[in-house]
Amino acid sequence: MGLLQPESGLLFWMTLAFGTVFFLVAKFGFPVIVKAIDDRKHYIDSSLVAARKARQQLSEVETEKRMMLMEAEAERAGILRAAAGEQERLLSEAREQAAKERARLVADARAEAEAEREAILRDARQQVALLAVAVTEKMLRRELQDRTAQAALAGQLLDEIEHSKYGTTCTPD
Known part of the structure; x- marks a missing residue:
């Protein structure tokens, strides 16, 4: 027998073994x-569905994130506007209070100056x-002596009073 022609027994057993293995593998x-x-x-398939869902959720989260960022930006702008308004209000109040304080200080200074003037x-x-009493006393002392001297003395004393009252230099005639 040659290599290309198998024997009938070998062929039977090979077919039986192949059929058994095929049956066992098939079964x-x-x-x-x-x-x-x-x-x-x-x-x-479920992984692909889950990936699609995850991608969809990711896009929803991205959209939500953008919305939150816009809301946060709007809130920040509102806070900044409120802070600017508050700053302006505080500055205005400070200016008003400074003006009141300045007016009070000016009024106090005027009152003090008026009190000092008084x-x-x-x-x-x-x-x-006192000068009038002194003049009167001197006039009474001199009255006994001479009327013309009394008039001259009264004029001199009046000049002295004017000089001390107005701060001018007056010289008797």
Whole structure:
């Protein structure tokens, strides 16, 4: 026998072994392989669906993120506007308070100046009263002596009063 012509017994046993292996593989192997392939196919399909859902959720999250950023920007702008308004209000209040304080200080200074003026006038009146008493006393002392001397003395004393009251230099005639 040659290599290209098999014997009938060998052919029978090879066919029987092939049939048995084919039957066993067809009965027990193929269903497991087909089931594994189907499971893998379902896993891949569910993974693709999950990936599509994840992509969709990601785009929704991106949209939500953009919306939140726009809201945050609008809120920031509102806060900045409110802060600017508050700053302007505080500056206005500070200016008003400074103006009131300045007016109060000016009024206090005027009142103090008026009080000082009044004190100076009282002092001047006292000085004039003292001078009048002194003039009267001197006139009474000299009255006994001479009337013309009394008139000259009164004029001189009046000049002195004017000089001390107005701060001018007056010389007797």
